[in-house]
Amino acid sequence: MTNQHAKVTILDIAQRANVSPSTVSRALRGSAAVSDDKQKAILDAVDELNYRPNIFAQGLASGQSMTIGVLTQNFGSPFYDGILQGILDGLDQTNYWPLFVDGRWQSALEERALNMLLDRQVDGLIVVGGQTSGETVQAFAQKTPLIVAARKLDNLPGRCIYVNNFEAAYKATKHLIDRGHRDIAHITAPMDYATAVNDIQERKRGYKQALTDVGIEPDPRLIVDGNLRQQSGVLAVEMLLGRGRPFSAIFAANDQMAFGARLALYRRGIRVPDDVSLVGFDDESSAAYTIPPLTTVKQPALELGLAAAKAILALINNHTPTIPVFDAELTIRESVARHR
Amino acid sequence: MTNQHAKVTILDIAQRANVSPSTVSRALRGSAAVSDDKQKAILDAVDELNYRPNIFAQGLASGQSMTIGVLTQNFGSPFYDGILQGILDGLDQTNYWPLFVDGRWQSALEERALNMLLDRQVDGLIVVGGQTSGETVQAFAQKTPLIVAARKLDNLPGRCIYVNNFEAAYKATKHLIDRGHRDIAHITAPMDYATAVNDIQERKRGYKQALTDVGIEPDPRLIVDGNLRQQSGVLAVEMLLGRGRPFSAIFAANDQMAFGARLALYRRGIRVPDDVSLVGFDDESSAAYTIPPLTTVKQPALELGLAAAKAILALINNHTPTIPVFDAELTIRESVARHR
DNA sequence: CTGTTAGCGCATTCAG
């Protein structure tokens, strides 16, 4: 091909620098000391000839690929994208490169992707979210260093980096309670729904606990299932309204559904926050620009990704990874009013 | 089972199937006919031993990596993510895998990323957006098959797949005109702003042309610069209002700024669409759930990505790629009212 | 149709 690029080999620069190929290899990767003059000659030759090592050959010979496989879900989700950015940042000053694949929240695809990553000889794996079973993930963890981000897997202790969703939801609900609300509805997603199930269940648990702790019995009529998408927020509110059980606030398990809920309320002529207060979860970028701006929970996505990157690097170097505990912050905006 | 994975080689399965390694290779990659019985024996051995080829070895020996490098910008932008999905889809049934890297809209990073992709022996390159100079991109195009998506580069004719932003903006503006508006403001971004410059300028051109075509002279007082982010939409409206030039509609060059504009109007007590109609660009998912739902331009991101994938595959196989022309559609929602 | 023979480009022993 026209790949002049790939044509310069370690042999070419060995000749040019009057040394053996092995010395070039040593000089370039610093695997052993090389005399200063040869070192210089080699480096000169390298950029005169514009040499770039062939990663495949390196990988084949060394058994390392210097790449970290990252299984993610749905490019485009703000939370997951934040994590990707964090991983990017965490790997930035290292020699490792991330290889991203999208599992699309389908366990079959996820497994295929994971295998493909292994085929590509990745040195480590970061699994971001997803719904592959814990057992499957564990099986992969046995084959290669693996860190799970944004998800808690009980069978992989010390390998999962996640946000305390329970605490976060507790805080959000508590905020509503503190503002005088007692009839607080919750839009969640069913246990068997194929997405981020644990997180969502944790949020529901936090919601209930916050109520219980102030002596309010959670009312099943105030809890309604959605599917995490905007449209389901619309339906959830319709359903809630249909049940006839009055409420003065809604806590939605994610912003998407909160947006949908907001629209449904608007269409019914119910004012936010005058008639009903609204709280979301995720702090999507548009949350600050809805009308009124949405009170929501901000997860430290970037930090989470960063920590995942650090952890996988540690694992690769046979250190014990540090698994920080992350708490989410409530971002208070105008969608919540004091209950009168 | 630990790392047994990487240990099974083509030789193992050759022995197990009583054939030579080359026959195994041929059978597996279909590079030549193999008798049915051997074929079967090989396939059996493959999954009995759970064999998976070593991609590095394949790449080294064949000179092909079966990966397509994709340089993208900002994971998280809905438009760009749509393109990534399209590329994913386009590559789905092939043996190629995309390798994504994020240029973050910084030409230095973009170039580094492009080189890294070349180092990884990618068989082709898809450059999505970005602000690397046309010359630089052309230089890479000389080294490897390359397709540009979501951007028009004059020095790479027949290699760029993009949406006709001029037409789209024209349509959007025309819609407002047809609804009786004559004083239409436009929120854009300055020429030198480091992002998607051409697209935004094309949108401004479409806006002006639509006005001119019905005999309205574009008024510079109605055109204001933002930076494509939500916050700048807020500021843009403040500025517009400060200028004292009345207007009954706003066309924002992207949804983000439209969201900001909507919020600023709301805070001033200006109703949408009763007092001012609003149109955005991009059809971000939340556009349908703002209050009121936003009329906006939907770019065929998925189709664009798909076309890019097809085109790069064609290029790799030495065919002339088909470069379709894409038009964006106006999605009409309640944020536009007839002017009274 | 199939086995044999050479490398692909590099890292890594092993001797000096």
Add this chain to the structure above:
DNA sequence: CTGAATGCGCTAACAG
């Protein structure tokens, strides 16, 4: 500190 030799796992001519 350095060169020569060997092999990573696979594909691609080359002969049958």
